[in-house]
Amino acid sequence: MVNIKQEDIYDICFNISKKIILPKYQNLQDEDIKYKNGSDLVTSADIAAEKELKKNLLKIIPSSGFIGEEEYSTNHNILKSYQEDNYCWTVDPIDGTTNFVKGRDKFAIMIALSKKEKILYSWIYKPLENLMSHAIYSEGSFINNKKIKTKGVNSLGEAIGSISTKYWDEKYWDKIKKLKNEFAEVKSYRCIGYEYLDIGLGQRNFAILSKLSPWDHIPGILFAREAGCSDIDFNHKPYNFIKKNNNLIVGNSKEFNLQILNKLGV
Numbered sequence: 001m002v003n004i005k006q007e008d009i010y011d012i013c014f015n016i017s018k019k020i021i022l023p024k025y026q027n028l029q030d031e032d033i034k035y036k037n038g039s040d041l042v043t044s045a046d047i048a049a050e051k052e053l054k055k056n057l058l059k060i061i062p063s064s065g066f067i068g069e070e071e072y073s074t075n076h077n078i079l080k081s082y083q084e085d086n087y088c089w090t091v092d093p094i095d096g097t098t099n100f101v102k103g104r105d106k107f108a109i110m111i112a113l114s115k116k117e118k119i120l121y122s123w124i125y126k127p128l129e130n131l132m133s134h135a136i137y138s139e140g141s142f143i144n145n146k147k148i149k150t151k152g153v154n155s156l157g158e159a160i161g162s163i164s165t166k167y168w169d170e171k172y173w174d175k176i177k178k179l180k181n182e183f184a185e186v187k188s189y190r191c192i193g194y195e196y197l198d199i200g201l202g203q204r205n206f207a208i209l210s211k212l213s214p215w216d217h218i219p220g221i222l223f224a225r226e227a228g229c230s231d232i233d234f235n236h237k238p239y240n241f242i243k244k245n246n247n248l249i250v251g252n253s254k255e256f257n258l259q260i261l262n263k264l265g266v
Contacts (some may be wrong), residue, residue, distance in 0.1 A: 017127035035154025049093035096191030145246035151202035161206035196220025200227035
């Protein structure tokens with residue numbers, strides 16, 4: 001496995017945040033905000049940050065592939081990079097763009113490095129807190145270089161987490177709506193990077209997800225797994241960004257996730 005210096009990724013995230021992202025925080029002009037795909041927000045900071053991430057990450061591994069959320073919106077063919085026998089970066093330059101646009105405090109830079117189906121490294125950086133979280137395959141999950149381990153709850157009635165509200169197949173939607181009543185609290189941060197970190201820490205217990213774009217989930221999945229969490233789709237398979245699972249549960253334990261699947265009848 002290629003050796004990546006953690007300080008190199010931290011420096012990249014810190015500098016991009018300082019120069020591109022934070023100057024636009026609570027300072028976006030109308031011309032900075034647009035829509036892609038008809039409904040998804042994108043800002044000038046998203047686009048500029050992704051270009052800078054690509055430039056710097058490809059310096060670390062010059063022959064690697066690169067898949068970014070903003071680049072994908074204009075070129076779906078870049079997903080073919082996952083099929084190649086090569087290292088590939090996956091990037092969400094600002095996870096939580098809606099929060100960023102509205103001046104809320106939950107947004108993050110998300111980066112992962114994979115090769116074929118294996119996620120090797122991931123990073124989630126919080127610009128406002130200057131806080132770096134990362135995970136290394138088979139070595140663990142870390143927040144500011146301190147190794148962390150999840151802790152969970154045993155019953156759904158004690159659990160706090162989130163459930164996607166869009167993109168569900170009709171056959172699941174009624175079940176999803178009823179499932180919400182089983183938990184102590186269901187509330188989204190509107191920034192999945194933050195949610196993955198809190199699930200890893202045990203501060204939240206689950207996320208039930210639809211529309212699994214790789215840049216939203218590859219970084220957090222490795223962090224959650226290495227912290228001791230579990231992920232499973234509605235076919236009882238783990239998340240696989242190449243095979244494109246349609247729905248996903250991420251929770252503090254496999255047993256907890258199976259309770260949810262049982263309630264859904266899948």
